[in-house]
Amino acid sequence: MATETLKTPSGLRSKLRMEHVSKVFDRDGKSVPVLDDINLDVSEGEFICLVGPSGCGKSTLLNLTGGFLAPTSGSVTIDGQGVHGPDPRRILVFQERGVFPWLTVEGNIGFGLSKLSRVEREQRIAHYIQMVRLQGFEHTYPSDLSGGMKQRLQVARALAVNPDILFLDEPFGALDSVTRLIMRGELLRIWQTERRTIIFVTHDIDEAVQLADRVVVLSSRPAKIEDILTIDIAHPRNISSPRYLELRDELLRKIGLAYTV
């Protein structure tokens, strides 16, 4: 496949491209279509949110782009190359059960860094511990951390291997609303420090409007891209500003549309 640098609508280099991606599952002899003709272009450094009703296939889409599943038809390309399997250049972050409970904070963050020299590894670990504000907990085990801290640890672990793309699958879903607000701020701060392409799945509309550059609205199963909303407010976003509320209303309307299929 030609490695041309494609340009996305925003004019930036295309990082992730999905063309006519469909996915059908075979369950008990019945074929269940989950994704139907998804077409999406994500530019480098963009923050994309995928929003849709539960069970619509958001996680399936994420797994496809991560390389854990293969599409039934269509293709997923990253940097022009086809995605054929999981790769440390694109890391998935799950809900809090994803951290390894038998390793300390240090051990978790250093998990993907075995190919580095000891000095480099220690430097990286210290850097990311600082970035997610877990100083002082280097030798703590996850069982002694709170939910928010475990999520920060997962993000740190994901970032430590310097991935191009970060996929987050409802990572703040199990946290209380105050922690969620704090974590959103933290994520944005980290994203602005070390810019990477982020694809963030959520069913919380506020979260999508607060975080994303563009919000992709998915319909219920079989999921199609109903609409893509561009959030043109600069960070930090004031969640009481009129533009924010306008965009939020628009998103609500678009989702309402999707629900009535």
Next chain:
Amino acid sequence: MSLKGKIALGIFGWLLLITGLHAYLNVNWAAVLNDYRPLDQRKITVAYLPVTCQLTCPVTDYISKYSLSGEMFLPKMFQGFPEIKEALISNRVQAAFVVAPLAIALVSQGVPIKVVYLGHRYGSAVVVRKDGPIKTFADMRGRTIAIPSRFSDERLLLFRAMKVYGIKPGEIKMVEMAPPDVSSALAAHAIDAFVMGEPFPSQAELGGFGRVLFQAREYWPDYMSCILVVRQDLIDKRPEVVQTLVDGIARSGLWLDTSKPHRENAADFVGRFYYNQKPALLRWALTKPMDRVTYSPLAPRKADFDMVRDLMIETGVLNKKIEFSDYTDTRFSDQASIQTPWRYEPGIATAR
């Protein structure tokens, strides 16, 4: 019916079925009902092992069933001496066939029993591998031999043979093994020889890999091993029952020694109904040759037992020099010496 009801019914039906089957197939009603009879009419229980030297026990039981007075006692088969020992001590059996050194050891430890009769003469042999390196007993130096127990005449027999060849006690390695295991152990080269009572030497011979090195009589004329012991309280309270028992054993012994057809018949009914061993194996042990095991004379003699006792002290399994009269009661064998063999022929359903 609800599911719970069905399950309950199923469980109940299953319990009923297995209880019924058990009562029909397994329960020895004679023994169970015997426990409820008044004490002076109760039949005694006699314990035995499925070995050829205790053949007189099942033979007596079988033949006495055809006699006028009916079954004499309730035989109970055990699989090992420890169980017999415990049953004797706790009065679950009143008489038992055990080996002489074990009886002497038990008496020296204070168990209230008395030896009243012997079970047999001869019947033990040393067996080696047919194509093995041991050609004479002198070759046993440095080898491993299996014995049934340290309280066995077989062990004492080995020491007698060793004295003849000048072999010192440490030079042969003796391991205690359960008799059923020795044949395969010999074939698998785990041991170099074994000394056991019949039918285990015959088993090795018939299996094609064993060769009898020598029979017990070669180093121990008048060899005796299994004996009949009876609880002291039975002797005190019901001596006539003990006498009947000894008489019956004596007559069976004489009957077995009368002719070959008697032995073949015994091999058949003992193998099938009592020991659960192949009749062919028992036939071989009893008839090839006819004097491999003999069942008379069976009266206990002081000289025999004193020798066993002295050998036990010498080889370290006994530390009290107890007297023959302490553990034997010869009244019964004296009376039994006038007995004649049973008048029972195979195929004829009466005995006298």
Next chain:
Amino acid sequence: MNSLAKPAGWEKFFWPLLAAGLLLAVWYYSVVWTATKVFPSPLSVDKGLAGLLHKHVLWADIGDSLRRVGLGFGAAAIVGIPLGLTLGWYPALNQVVNPVLQFLRPISPIAWIPVAIVFFGVGDRPAVFLIFLSAFFPILVACVSGVSNVPAIFRRAGRNFGLSPAQILTRVVFPAALPQILIGLRIALGVAWLVVVAAEMIAVDSGLGYLVIDSRNSGKRYDLVVAAMLVIGLIGLALDLGFRSLEKIRSVRWGFRHES
């Protein structure tokens, strides 16, 4: 009693000791009241134990039994853990091998004695083999189930970070399954120690199991039988407690219940 309540420090020793004392009293009085001629009373067992210690044979017996159990259990762990990990990792292979294993598992070690004699002779080796057999199956089953219970999320994370299948097995699956493997090892050790009496029936001449069988065979020494049983029980308890302390190690502690 609150099911979540943990006993206080002094209580951890007091209640078990009290229970033991009560059991001893029950034992003593039942022997006296039933006037049994076979079962010994605690006092005669005590005397028997003292006699054994006096003759210096008890420590040798304990050492021999522990050695055989150590060898058998160790061999079972060395063979069983990798095999269990492999079978858990490849379910297709497990489907093929599992029926054979489940067929062999219920066969009691005592039934294996003749086979053990044929293959290993007499003495130490068949005893170690029997102990190996008894410990092997619990370890295997625990490993297989431990591997299959590792959440898929961990395996996916391993793949995500670019680990090869072998690395995933050693760096993700094995540590994740380790709590269950430890439970399997603890159970297997208990079974191995239990089987030592049966294993020492095969023409050995030392050991605690041998002491039980031998004391029974050689006449009326039931006090030694019960003394040996007591020693076996105490050592089993010590082994179990020792193993439980392994569960407190931090890198596996997450797998066991603790106050949150």
